[in-house]
Amino acid sequence: MDARPEHPVQAASIAAWDKETDVAVLGFGIAGACAALEAARAGAAVTIFEAAGGSGGASALSGGEIYVGGSGGTDIQNQNGFTDTTEDFATYLAMAGGQDPDMAKIALYASEAVNHFNWLRAQGVPYKGSFLPGKIIEPEGDDTLIWSGSEEAWPFVTKAKPAPRGHTVQSVGWGGGRKIIDILEARAREAGVQVETSARGRALVVENGAVAGVIIRQNGKELAVHARRGVLLATGGFCMNTEMIRQHAPEALRCSSPLGTIDDGSGILMGQAVGGRAIHMNEFFVTCPWYPPESLVKGIFINQAGQRFINEDCYHGRVMRTALEQQGDRVFLLCDNAIFARPLELAGAELAAVGESWGEVESELGFCSGTLSRAIAQYNEHAARGEDPVWHKAAKWLQPLAEPPFAALAFIPSQSYFSYFTLGGLETLPTGEVLALSGEPIAGLYAAGRAACGLPRWGKGYSSGLSLADSSFFGRLAGKAAAKAPKMA
Amino acid sequence: MDARPEHPVQAASIAAWDKETDVAVLGFGIAGACAALEAARAGAAVTIFEAAGGSGGASALSGGEIYVGGSGGTDIQNQNGFTDTTEDFATYLAMAGGQDPDMAKIALYASEAVNHFNWLRAQGVPYKGSFLPGKIIEPEGDDTLIWSGSEEAWPFVTKAKPAPRGHTVQSVGWGGGRKIIDILEARAREAGVQVETSARGRALVVENGAVAGVIIRQNGKELAVHARRGVLLATGGFCMNTEMIRQHAPEALRCSSPLGTIDDGSGILMGQAVGGRAIHMNEFFVTCPWYPPESLVKGIFINQAGQRFINEDCYHGRVMRTALEQQGDRVFLLCDNAIFARPLELAGAELAAVGESWGEVESELGFCSGTLSRAIAQYNEHAARGEDPVWHKAAKWLQPLAEPPFAALAFIPSQSYFSYFTLGGLETLPTGEVLALSGEPIAGLYAAGRAACGLPRWGKGYSSGLSLADSSFFGRLAGKAAAKAPKMA
Numbered sequence: 016m017d018a019r020p021e022h023p024v025q026a027a028s029i030a031a032w033d034k035e036t037d038v039a040v041l042g043f044g045i046a047g048a049c050a051a052l053e054a055a056r057a058g059a060a061v062t063i064f065e066a067a068g069g070s071g072g073a074s075a076l077s078g079g080e081i082y083v084g085g086s087g088g089t090d091i092q093n094q095n096g097f098t099d100t101t102e103d104f105a106t107y108l109a110m111a112g113g114q115d116p117d118m119a120k121i122a123l124y125a126s127e128a129v130n131h132f133n134w135l136r137a138q139g140v141p142y143k144g145s146f147l148p149g150k151i152i153e154p155e156g157d158d159t160l161i162w163s164g165s166e167e168a169w170p171f172v173t174k175a176k177p178a179p180r181g182h183t184v185q186s187v188g189w190g191g192g193r194k195i196i197d198i199l200e201a202r203a204r205e206a207g208v209q210v211e212t213s214a215r216g217r218a219l220v221v222e223n224g225a226v227a228g229v230i231i232r233q234n235g236k237e238l239a240v241h242a243r244r245g246v247l248l249a250t251g252g253f254c255m256n257t258e259m260i261r262q263h264a265p266e267a268l269r270c271s272s273p274l275g276t277i278d279d280g281s282g283i284l285m286g287q288a289v290g291g292r293a294i295h296m297n298e299f300f301v302t303c304p305w306y307p308p309e310s311l312v313k314g315i316f317i318n319q320a321g322q323r324f325i326n327e328d329c330y331h332g333r334v335m336r337t338a339l340e341q342q343g344d345r346v347f348l349l350c351d352n353a354i355f356a357r358p359l360e361l362a363g364a365e366l367a368a369v370g371e372s373w374g375e376v377e378s379e380l381g382f383c384s385g386t387l388s389r390a391i392a393q394y395n396e397h398a399a400r401g402e403d404p405v406w407h408k409a410a411k412w413l414q415p416l417a418e419p420p421f422a423a424l425a426f427i428p429s430q431s432y433f434s435y436f437t438l439g440g441l442e443t444l445p446t447g448e449v450l451a452l453s454g455e456p457i458a459g460l461y462a463a464g465r466a467a468c469g470l471p472r473w474g475k476g477y478s479s480g481l482s483l484a485d486s487s488f489f490g491r492l493a494g495k496a497a498a499k500a501p502k503m504a
Numbered sequence: 505m506d507a508r509p510e511h512p513v514q515a516a517s518i519a520a521w522d523k524e525t526d527v528a529v530l531g532f533g534i535a536g537a538c539a540a541l542e543a544a545r546a547g548a549a550v551t552i553f554e555a556a557g558g559s560g561g562a563s564a565l566s567g568g569e570i571y572v573g574g575s576g577g578t579d580i581q582n583q584n585g586f587t588d589t590t591e592d593f594a595t596y597l598a599m600a601g602g603q604d605p606d607m608a609k610i611a612l613y614a615s616e617a618v619n620h621f622n623w624l625r626a627q628g629v630p631y632k633g634s635f636l637p638g639k640i641i642e643p644e645g646d647d648t649l650i651w652s653g654s655e656e657a658w659p660f661v662t663k664a665k666p667a668p669r670g671h672t673v674q675s676v677g678w679g680g681g682r683k684i685i686d687i688l689e690a691r692a693r694e695a696g697v698q699v700e701t702s703a704r705g706r707a708l709v710v711e712n713g714a715v716a717g718v719i720i721r722q723n724g725k726e727l728a729v730h731a732r733r734g735v736l737l738a739t740g741g742f743c744m745n746t747e748m749i750r751q752h753a754p755e756a757l758r759c760s761s762p763l764g765t766i767d768d769g770s771g772i773l774m775g776q777a778v779g780g781r782a783i784h785m786n787e788f789f790v791t792c793p794w795y796p797p798e799s800l801v802k803g804i805f806i807n808q809a810g811q812r813f814i815n816e817d818c819y820h821g822r823v824m825r826t827a828l829e830q831q832g833d834r835v836f837l838l839c840d841n842a843i844f845a846r847p848l849e850l851a852g853a854e855l856a857a858v859g860e861s862w863g864e865v866e867s868e869l870g871f872c873s874g875t876l877s878r879a880i881a882q883y884n885e886h887a888a889r890g891e892d893p894v895w896h897k898a899a900k901w902l903q904p905l906a907e908p909p910f911a912a913l914a915f916i917p918s919q920s921y922f923s924y925f926t927l928g929g930l931e932t933l934p935t936g937e938v939l940a941l942s943g944e945p946i947a948g949l950y951a952a953g954r955a956a957c958g959l960p961r962w963g964k965g966y967s968s969g970l971s972l973a974d975s976s977f978f979g980r981l982a983g984k985a986a987a988k989a990p991k992m993a
Contacts, residue, residue: 297752
């Protein structure tokens, strides 16, 4: 055999199954971990097949933030003085879904998120409980609660009362995702989940229109795995598959850094190959960590026409996804001496111009005379009054850029650190059931995490913690649903 | 039976074929007409199944322009003083393809377009031969050659020597597409093509992984049609399928007017259901006919932040696709008394503000004091020197907007006439062979026109005549390829 994701295998062509399980989970990131754990606790025999040498996937590269709110707030939100209604949370999530939010998933998650968070704690995921104010990417220490999205920023703040909802695992420094995975892996193994590593899902096996198993490549051999209750795709997105990016999201090719591990789109392809419907395949998250320090939020971004294009106090990824749409190959962050500081080395920003006057800066950048001076004059005039009538940056970030020297930092998608991952994937019900082109569920097939199109589905609507939240919560639901599915012969 | 595009039918389930043909063509727009004609002339038995009561499809709603150039130019280009190299033509088409132009199709079409144009004339499609200068949408009279894209506009003009390439059928007034279809229908019938109308393709029939036929619904019955050499999908795009638009191109839902007849995406779904790969499904053409009169091109478009966003002398669809990306629900065209004229009634533009000074206009529009006055002052200063350093409108369209009264016309995607159709579809080889998810052709399946993803695949790169050019040229190639395919049992 030489199975490929695009070619489902007919069960009739398999002489004998090499392995039997109830639920075969492909991928051991947070979606796969949560799915397997719940399926096993519901009594199913579960095997996770992970293509890499161990658990983690893109989840382990993440900051370990989970986007949680609603139901009055988590105890941690409450202890730190925040409340959060389910309605505000749902409104925010709906706005974050762009033109096509998944209202069924939003309604369910908005009302269940606090319970889900407590479940994660019950698994042993630790949270210090402290609130870290300000605009940051991930805590440098081991704090818990942060503003991790655009909650306080226009237009979100006009419709949904803001609350900080990023809940970060207690772990010093960036990259707490690894710790969450380690804990969930331990729970999954305790629950009897069997884990096969260096075991790559190659193709689904179908029988009478239902998914009955999966072909796994391990140790140079292909194994036919019978999944009596279903196969659950938790294989991640497709940011590492240049050909798929070309077909669906070619704008991402302008960015320097796909953010993932394997993320080859194989789960999406396997799903499509058995009739699954992939949606919003053009959408992707992209960011460049242009703050901290948060003083930079008091600067203004301009495009190569010298125009502002966003309220700089919204989420860094929303800024950068919008930056990518601007004409030209870079954007500039303008600062004065009062706010200037170098962004993280990681960001790869370039000091493009410095001058004693804005006229000097505009001339160094090659802008027409008057372009920046006029733009800044208008911005400063409004900022002095605490107003930003066009772009609506909140008053606390408004301060005239009036203290020389002045500087322009260049952010260049192809050269700075612009990291991206895909948001399009298989359309699923809240239970993880994969929908066919017809809109009906495909028997025996489930998807969760970025192999599915979930809560995060619009590049300009992302918030840190949203993908882990979606992957863990709907991963659990998918695992439960698969475990309860009728056993196939 | 109740066949649906999403569910292929197994040949084994068909007791007896109701009809036999070599090539079954679904859809009788220009792609289907050209495909059927060439297949019949190559000796195949051909049947066209058209869901509507007669031929036409979206092609018949079009202006009847074909985008042609290269090879030194058509005789009509030459007679009117234009030459056009294949290299310039190919460069323009590649720029028009956005981040993922189909270089194989471009190379072929750029070198064969003149021959293709002469073939159309040989079928009887008449061209007066005259050149109509200026910026227009479609000739009001029966002229032939027009500037129908962004050839003379930045950035295209910086890389490809411009030539007018829109070749319009001789037909008085708009809507010449109907005439082309009538002529091609006559030729197809003469060549022996059998035409079935009110006959809708419902599902493909597959046998051993190859497409062997199609289920047709006609007169309330479902007929199983055996297509011994293949099925050719020429069913158009999906702008009339709100559910598919939601899944793939939800931004289009902000526009008032889908432009099509049936265009329900059924061909794309049928192709996907047998494993076909659909690409660039988020891309769509959109326009609002904001000129003529061409004097308006001397105006400037601004968004709701009071910012210009495009060189107004590029193609009207490129302007409006970019307009749709601007923040807010409308854009404004600013004019002075010297250039003002009402656009076509059809455009549905709204006179949003009039004033004796730009300050008055900006105040009526609710902009901050100084926004328009400053922007216009800078524009006028440059325009007086024949320069547009930021947006690069060509000197011939630059004229200070200095003669009162001044006006702002509002263009509102949801209320003005913003018509759109989809550009994403099945990925095909130049021969029309539909590619599977794996990238290999699917035996027995061809697609052309907007059921495929062809030369036009980027909303900001469209030119009038590009879709008819692509549909007719690659329709012909697909018809020839299907006719030569080995006969299935």
